[in-house]
Amino acid sequence: MTTLKGLVLRERSFGDNDKFLDILTDEAGLIEVTAKGVKKQNAKNAAVAQTFCYANYCLSDSGKRYILNSAEPIRTFFSVSTDIEKFALASYFSEMTLYVATQERTNQEVLRLILNSLHFLAAGNRENLLLKAIFEMRLLSEIGMVPNLLGCCECLKYSDTQMLFDLRGGRLYCENCFGNRDLHGVEMLTERLLHYIRFIALTDMQKLFNLSVSKEYLPHLSRITESYAEIQLGRHFQTLDFYKTVRNG
Ligand SMILES: [Zn+2]
Structure with a gap:
């Protein structure tokens, strides 16, 4: 017998009464x-x-x-x-986590990240788009x-009025050094x-969700973290499309 703390990321039905669970x-x-008879x-x-x-x-x-x-809910x-x-966003967090967890040995910080993200998503005291940006960037970082x-x-x-972020190479250029490179x-x-x-990529997990982002920056920030995750993981997530079809504004 083993006891493990974990979060169910996916459930699949089989037979009349049973399920398979993917638990991080x-x-x-x-x-x-x-899970029999559930x-x-x-x-x-x-x-x-x-x-x-x-x-x-x-x-x-x-x-x-x-x-x-048996299990004791926490x-x-x-x-x-x-x-x-929120459901769509939570499903996206699950799908991404499932993907990276099957790709490589996962660590406890990934579990902590998704638990915290779900906590704030359920509580409703952070913008959904901010939680999405934090999750995408931080997951890659972890x-x-x-x-x-x-x-x-x-x-x-270190900084400039404008810096260029090469999503594929995962690096920054100042305008001077970027020169005439391809903007793709x-x-x-x-x-x-x-x-x-x-802040999202590098700060302590404890402070991560204290980040406050002015509303006008959120769509752009979320677009960048989304593209970075998609390019680096080489994968497009269906739950992200679902999220986009149900998103308000
Ligand atoms: Zn430079």
């Missing part, structure tokens, strides 16, 4: 769990066998897959499902795909935008 755990990374009426494990449940899972190890015995984020935009944000990659200039896959950053991106 604190100590064993991403695991697949068979779709039966009044099943004792029904609530803990749902996406967005964070719990202490008591599991038996059957070789290839874990089997769910925190559930089911309330995001009552708001279509899995070792942090861009070089120290300064211009050629002359090391390059974003112009004002000092303010660069500050936001540095």
Whole structure:
């Protein structure tokens, strides 16, 4: 018997009463769990066998897959499902996390990031678009795909009225050093935008969600973090399209 703290990122039904769960755990990374009988009426494990449940899972190890015995919920984020935009964003966070967690050995900071993001999403006291930008940029940073944000990659200039962010190369150029290079896959950053991106990528997790971004910067910031994530991961997420179709404004 093993006990692991984890967040359900995805549930898939099989048979009449059972589910497979993909759970991101604190100590064993991403695991697949068979949850038997959880779709039966009044099943004792029904609530803990749902996406967005964070719990202490008591599991038996059957070789290839874990089997769910029981669980103590720690925190559930089911309330995001009552708001279509939040639900779409939470699903996007799950899909991205699932993708990076299957690609490489994940770490506890990724779990912390998604738990915090879901917490603020459920609480509703941060702009959805800000949470999206924070999640995208920070996730890449946590899995070792942090861009070089120290300064211009050629002359090391720390800031300028405009800096150019090469999304593919993950590096900055000042206008001077950028010269006549191709602008494809390059974003112009004002000092303010660069500050936001540095903060998200590099600050302590504890302070991460204290970031306050003026509303007029949010769409641009979110576009940059989204493109950076998509280019670096080489993957387009369906849940992101879903989010865009249901987003208000
Ligand atoms: Zn330069």
